[in-house]
Amino acid sequence: MIVSNELLTGLLSFLFTVLVLSYLVGDNPGFRVAIHAFIGTAAGYVAATVFRQVVVDKLFIPLLNGDTWQRVIMILPLLFSLLLLTKMSARLEWLGGPVVAFLVGVGAAAAIAGAVMGTLLPQIEASAGMFSDGFGSLLSGGFVLFGTVVSLAYFQFSVSKKNVSGKRGKLAAFLALLGQIFIAMTLGVLFAGVLAAALTAFVDRIQSLVLFLDSFLR
Amino acid sequence: MKRIFSILNAVIAMGCGLIVLIGTFFNLQGMRETRLLFFQWAVILAGVAVLVGIWNLFSVHLQKIRTRQPGSLYSLILLFFMLLSLLFSSVTEFSAFKTVFLNGIILPAEISLLALLAVTLLYALIRMLRTRTDLPTLIFLTTALAALLLPVLAQFPAVNDLIRPALTNLLAAGGARGILIGVALGTLTTGLRILLGADRPYGGK
Numbered sequence: 001m002i003v004s005n006e007l008l009t010g011l012l013s014f015l016f017t018v019l020v021l022s023y024l025v026g027d028n029p030g031f032r033v034a035i036h037a038f039i040g041t042a043a044g045y046v047a048a049t050v051f052r053q054v055v056v057d058k059l060f061i062p063l064l065n066g067d068t069w070q071r072v073i074m075i076l077p078l079l080f081s082l083l084l085l086t087k088m089s090a091r092l093e094w095l096g097g098p099v100v101a102f103l104v105g106v107g108a109a110a111a112i113a114g115a116v117m118g119t120l121l122p123q124i125e126a127s128a129g130m131f132s133d134g135f136g137s138l139l140s141g142g143f144v145l146f147g148t149v150v151s152l153a154y155f156q157f158s159v160s161k162k163n164v165s166g167k168r169g170k171l172a173a174f175l176a177l178l179g180q181i182f183i184a185m186t187l188g189v190l191f192a193g194v195l196a197a198a199l200t201a202f203v204d205r206i207q208s209l210v211l212f213l214d215s216f217l218r
Numbered sequence: 219m220k221r222i223f224s225i226l227n228a229v230i231a232m233g234c235g236l237i238v239l240i241g242t243f244f245n246l247q248g249m250r251e252t253r254l255l256f257f258q259w260a261v262i263l264a265g266v267a268v269l270v271g272i273w274n275l276f277s278v279h280l281q282k283i284r285t286r287q288p289g290s291l292y293s294l295i296l297l298f299f300m301l302l303s304l305l306f307s308s309v310t311e312f313s314a315f316k317t318v319f320l321n322g323i324i325l326p327a328e329i330s331l332l333a334l335l336a337v338t339l340l341y342a343l344i345r346m347l348r349t350r351t352d353l354p355t356l357i358f359l360t361t362a363l364a365a366l367l368l369p370v371l372a373q374f375p376a377v378n379d380l381i382r383p384a385l386t387n388l389l390a391a392g393g394a395r396g397i398l399i400g401v402a403l404g405t406l407t408t409g410l411r412i413l414l415g416a417d418r419p420y421g422g423k
Binding site for chain 2: 005008009010011013016020021023024032033034035036037039040041042044045047048050051052054055058073077080081084085087088094097098099100101103105106107108109110111112117119123126145147149151152154155177179182184185187188189191192195196197198199201202205
């Protein structure tokens with residue numbers, strides 16, 4: 001009997017949905033089988049995609065088909081890639097250290113640039129921009145700014161050397177409590193958003209199970 | 219020899235990081251191009267690092283099967299699906315099966331795990347109410363319930379025009395901005411500690 005791809009997809013989808021949702025009654029072998037199969041499938045898919053779209057397209061093709069300059073500048077990443085492969089061996093893994101150091105250095109610099117230009121400056125700009133529309137915006141902008149400042153005060157855990165007890169002062173403790181309240185409100189809204197998304201997914205899965213069974217029973 | 223490598227690693231991390239930072243913040247001829255080249259190399263090396271990680275996953279589970287450790291049957295399932303998925307994703311002739319694996323295993327499993335999160339979150343909420351009943355917890359719960367129920371009451375103009383915007387744009391915005399700035403400051407500090415050599419996650423200290 002020849003099974004069409006649509007039927008196979010539907011069957012697999014039904015099976016994996018049931019096995020994963022079986023966790024609702026507790027950890028069981030069916031759930032573990034589904035999770036291991038999922039991890040294996042995802043790892044194989046990622047490996048193939050990364051090899052084709054990164055290693056072949058960005059390294060091998062410029063090395064084989066690029067002009068002289070492209071070939072020259074791709075020799076170093078090729079060498080680095082070979083050194084990184086030594087990480088698979090316990091004896092030679094120290095050879096991959098410089099490559100990891102390069103990745104960490106570039107990653108740290110990119111993170112600093114992203115934090116300054118992608119978060120700090122835009123957030124400061126947005127905070128300042130809230131005061132630009134008359135008296136009403138002054139109140140709302142002031143409220144949001146106050147919330148921001150007390151939220152940051154909550155994350156202040158260092159104390160001066162003179163403070164032997166290591167506890168916050170009265171004013172700092174009061175500001176931290178206010179900050180905690182603002183953070184609780186933010187996390188409440190975020191929690192509601194995540195819960196709504198998860199519930200939508202739950203409804204979608206139940207609907208897919210019902211539709212699959214319905215298509216079989218007809 | 220390893221000590222020399224340790225110093226070399228620190229020099230490479232600090233030097234490359236500084237070049238990228240200078241290339242980002244200053245419009246210097248040559249630095250921008252070098253920064254872009256470093257990013258290009260970093261993408262390739264990150265891809266190779268992913269492959270090394272997947273190889274490690276493969277070898278760990280293979281070892282579990284060889285030594286017949288408890289749960290080696292699950293390792294066998296993982297390796298079977300990994301090899302099958304690798305084959306279907308690599309060979310063009312099997313691209314139809316790649317779609318079957320994507321739509322039949324990866325997507326349903328991911329969405330089902332997200333669906334499980336709904337139950338887990340509700341369970342965690344109930345547990346939190348049992349163990350903690352202080353002011354921030356009550357505010358958290360009230361805000362979460364309000365944010366969940368307000369879309370249902372959106373037909374009332376007062377809710378839609380006043381309460382919802384006040385909750386999301388005013389009450390939650392201050393905390394959200396504080397958290398975002400806090401995370402950015404933390405990232406900045408960690409990044410600077412790496413570039414100054416105080417932290418060496420690549421080994422050596």
